[in-house]
Structure formats: structure tokens, C-alpha cells
Amino acid sequence: MSVSAATAAAQEALPTVKTDLVPLLLLPVLALVAVPLIGSFSTWVTLTFAGLAMGMIIFIIASGLTLVFGLMDVLNFGHGVFITLGAFLATTVLGTMVNWTESERLLLNLLAVLPAILVAMVVVGAVGLVFERVIIRPVYGQPLKQIMITMGGMIIGEELIKVVWGPQAIPLLLPAAFRGSLLFGEAAVEKYRLIAVAIGLVVFAAMFWVLSRTKIGLLIRAGVQDREMVESLGYRIRRLFVGVFVVGSALAGLGGVLWGLYNQSVTPQMGGQVTVLLFIVIIIGGMGSVGGCFIGSLLVGLVANYAGFLAPKVALFSNILLMVIVLMWRPEGLYPVGKR
Numbered sequence: 406m407s408v409s410a411a412t413a414a415a416q417e418a419l420p421t422v423k424t425d426l427v428p429l430l431l432l433p434v435l436a437l438v439a440v441p442l443i444g445s446f447s448t449w450v451t452l453t454f455a456g457l458a459m460g461m462i463i464f465i466i467a468s469g470l471t472l473v474f475g476l477m478d479v480l481n482f483g484h485g486v487f488i489t490l491g492a493f494l495a496t497t498v499l500g501t502m503v504n505w506t507e508s509e510r511l512l513l514n515l516l517a518v519l520p521a522i523l524v525a526m527v528v529v530g531a532v533g534l535v536f537e538r539v540i541i542r543p544v545y546g547q548p549l550k551q552i553m554i555t556m557g558g559m560i561i562g563e564e565l566i567k568v569v570w571g572p573q574a575i576p577l578l579l580p581a582a583f584r585g586s587l588l589f590g591e592a593a594v595e596k597y598r599l600i601a602v603a604i605g606l607v608v609f610a611a612m613f614w615v616l617s618r619t620k621i622g623l624l625i626r627a628g629v630q631d632r633e634m635v636e637s638l639g640y641r642i643r644r645l646f647v648g649v650f651v652v653g654s655a656l657a658g659l660g661g662v663l664w665g666l667y668n669q670s671v672t673p674q675m676g677g678q679v680t681v682l683l684f685i686v687i688i689i690g691g692m693g694s695v696g697g698c699f700i701g702s703l704l705v706g707l708v709a710n711y712a713g714f715l716a717p718k719v720a721l722f723s724n725i726l727l728m729v730i731v732l733m734w735r736p737e738g739l740y741p742v743g744k745r
Contacts, residue, residue, distance in 0.1 A: 428700050428739035435704065439711045450592035452710045458598035460706025461605020462667060464699050466660030467683045468612060469653015472625065475693025475742055477632075477646045479541055480548060483555035484683065485676025486562030487533060487654045491525035491661025492671040493566055496575045498524050506580040514580035525658040533654025537647055559680075563673045574672045577665040601663055608656070609699055616695060625649065685724050689731045691738030700739055701731075 436453055443449045470484050498521035499506055505517040540558045544550040579597055586593040616622035628635045628642050636642050664679065665671040686705050690697025705724050712723035719726075731739065 425740065428697070431739075432700065432703055432707070435707055435711075439707075442715055443711070447590065447592035448714070450589060451594060452714055453707065454594045454598045454602070456707035456710035457703060458601035458605075458706070459667070459709060460703035461602050461608075462660055462663045463679075463682055463686055463705060464605055464702035465608050465663065466657050466679065467686045467698050467702060468608070468695055469649070469656045470683055471687045471690065471693055471695060471698045472649050473646070473653050474687065475628075477545065477642075478548070479545070480551050481541065481555050482552055482680065483536065483540070483557075483559040483562065484653075484657055485678075485680040486559045486566075487529045487536075487657035487676070488661035488664060488679055489563065489566055489671070489673060489676035490532060491529045491658030492577065492665035492675060493570050493575070494525045494528055494658070495521040495662040495665055496570070496577050496671060499577070499580075506578070509581050511582040514582040518580060522659055522662050525662050526655040529658030529661070530651045530655035533651050533657075534647070536654070537650045541650075559677060563677070566673045570673075572673060574670045576670050578669055579666055583666075597666065601667065604663065608659075612695055621645075682724065685728050689728050689738060691741040693742035694738065694740040697738055697740035704731075 436449075439452075440446065440449050443452065466484075466488055470481060473479050473481060499517060502517040502520075505513040508514065536558060540554055541551065544554055583597045583600060586595050587599070614622075616626060624635060624640055624645060628645060632642055635645075661671075661676070664675070668675075682705060686698060686701040688701075689704065690699070690701035704727060708723050708727050709720060713720040735741070
């Protein structure tokens with residue numbers, strides 16, 4: 406079968422998807438419900454942008470993880486070590502460019518942050534390749550072993566990070582031009598929150614374009630829906646998976662940099678702590694669904710910030726409560742992927 410014929414067959418094999426707008430309405434509904442509860446419109450604006458920024462960073466980290474599960478049914482509980490490694494690499498790179506990060510010139514700040522992001526993505530992507538080959542490949546199709554061995558991989562990774570950078574928290578301060586807030590009327594929105602939202606939108610737009618407009622994206626979506634069908638057409642789904650795994654690891658490295666800057670410090674345990682949020686997001690969105698992951702990430706970010714302001718004690722389990730409510734409504738998540 407020719408490549409064009411195989412591609413056409415893959416397109417025909419994909420089910421016709423009707424646009425479901427109901428999950429999209431959850432975001433504006435949640436935001437509008439929060440307005441009278443918070444009381445102050447300026448505070449609501451600040452909390453909303455903080456929630457969106459948090460959600461965008463979580464999406465960047467979780468998007469690769471949900472695709473990995475969608476393609477190969479791999480539950481990678483070691484994903485957190487990629488986040489941590491990316492953040493610590495950023496501390497090293499930015500630590501050598503203090504003169505640039507402390508400059509008030511935005512261009513110099515960007516010239517410092519961009520290399521840190523690139524180094525984090527490249528190194529973490531390479532580590533992800535080794536992680537897939539050495540740790541995950543021997544346990545394909547064995548979910549319980551996947552959980553155990555990937556958790557073990559994360560623990561070992563954290564210990565290796567402690568060997569290199571030490572066990573203590575390391576500050577990861579924002580560059581000078583990224584600090585401070587912008588005023589929108591009486592509402593103050595931190596500059597970095599806006600930057601995080603912008604980066605998240607760029608990543609989502611790029612992923613949407615690749616998945617919906619390119620041949621590779623077609624094969625990924627077809628592989629998520631019916632892996633055996635793609636393999637029967639002559640495509641090596643294993644190689645496709647490795648590529649997605651590396652890209653997902655690199656995105657986790659990018660997310661680690663952004664998350665470290667968001668908290669302005671990094672610790673060896675930060676990846677493990679974020680991993681809980683990642684799986685909540687993936688379950689809410691629908692295992693294997695990038696669109697669901699995007700909506701779920703924003704919901705988690707908004708709920709965490711609204712609950713943290715309105716009822717700090719509730720904020721500790723607000724995201725779990727959100728997951729329970731969503732699963733009671735839609736047991737397979739907001740945008741469930743078809744059975745493979």
C-alpha cells in the first residue's frame with residue numbers, strides 16, 4: 406500500500422468527532438460564579454489571571470504525559486523528575502548570567518531566559534529518551550510494573566539531582582523586567598502571570614496545529630484511537646511513541662523552568678508534588694485527550710486560586726473535589742478518547 410493510500414485509510418479510520426462545547430463553558434461559568442463570591446472585581450481579576458497562569462504551566466507539563474498514555478497506555482509516574490531536572494538546569498544557566506537577569510532591559514532578560522529554556526528542553530528530552538529505553542520499554546503492557554518501576558525511576562532521579570545540586574531549596578528569581586505588576590484599573594496582574602499565559606497559549610496552538618494539520622499529528626491521533634490499525638498500515642508506532650515521549654519530556658523541562666520561576670525556588674521534591682496535579686488534570690480531561698488536558702488544567706488552576714482565597718482549608722483538597730464532581734458527571738472525563 407502506498408504512503409498516500411495508507412494516510413487516506415488512516416483518515417477514514419478516524420471517527421467523526423462532533424464538537425462538544427459543554428466542557429468549554431465550564432471555564433466562563435466558573436469564573437462568573439466566582440465574581441459575587443469574591444466580592445471585589447479587582448481581586449477577581451488578579452485571582453483569575455493567577456489561576457490561568459498556573460493552569461497554563463500545568464498544561465505544558467501534562468500535555469506530553471497524556472499523549473504518552475493515549476498512544477501506548479503507559480502510566481509514567483516518573484514524569485515529575487523531568488520537571489525537577491528542567492528547573493534545576495535553569496538555576497544553573499541563569500546563575501551564570503546574573504548581570505543579564507538583573508538588568509532592567511527586557512532584551513537582556515530574554516537572552517538569559519531563552520538559553521535556560523533551550524538547555525532544559527534539550528537535556529530533559531535526552532534524559533527522557535534514556536528513561537524510555539532503559540526503564541519503560543521492558544514493561545510495555547504491564548500497568549502495575551509500569552507504576553512501580555517509574556516511581557522507582559523518579560526516586561532515583563531525585564537522589565541524583567540531590568547529588569549534583571544538593572538537597573536544599575535553590576532560589577530561582579524572576580529576571581528584573583519580569584517582576585512587578587501591571588495595573589488594569591484597580592486590578593494588579595503580575596507581569597510573569599501574563600508571560601506564562603502567553604507561553605501556554607503558544608504551546609497549545611502549536612500542539613493543536615501539529616495534531617490537526619500535519620501527517621505526524623494524524624498518525625498520533627489515529628494511534629490514540631486504534632494503535633493496531635496504524636501498525637497494520639506499515640507505520641512503526643513504537644518509533645512514533647518514542648518521539649512523542651521525548652517531546653513530552655522536553656515540554657516537562659520547559660514546564661519545570663516556568664514552574665520554578667512561578668514559585669521562585671526549586672526543590673528536589675517539586676516534581677513529585679506536581680505529579681499529583683498532573684494526574685488529576687489528565688483524569689479530569691480524559692485520559693489521552695490533549696483538548697481535555699487543556700480545559701482540565703485551566704479548571705484546576707482557577708479552582709486552586711479561587712478556593713485558596715475564599716476558603717484556604719478547602720484549597721488543600723479542592724482539586725480532588727473538582728475531579729470527583731467531574732467524574733460523577735462524566736465518568737470518562739471531559740473529552741474521553743475512544744476505546745483502543
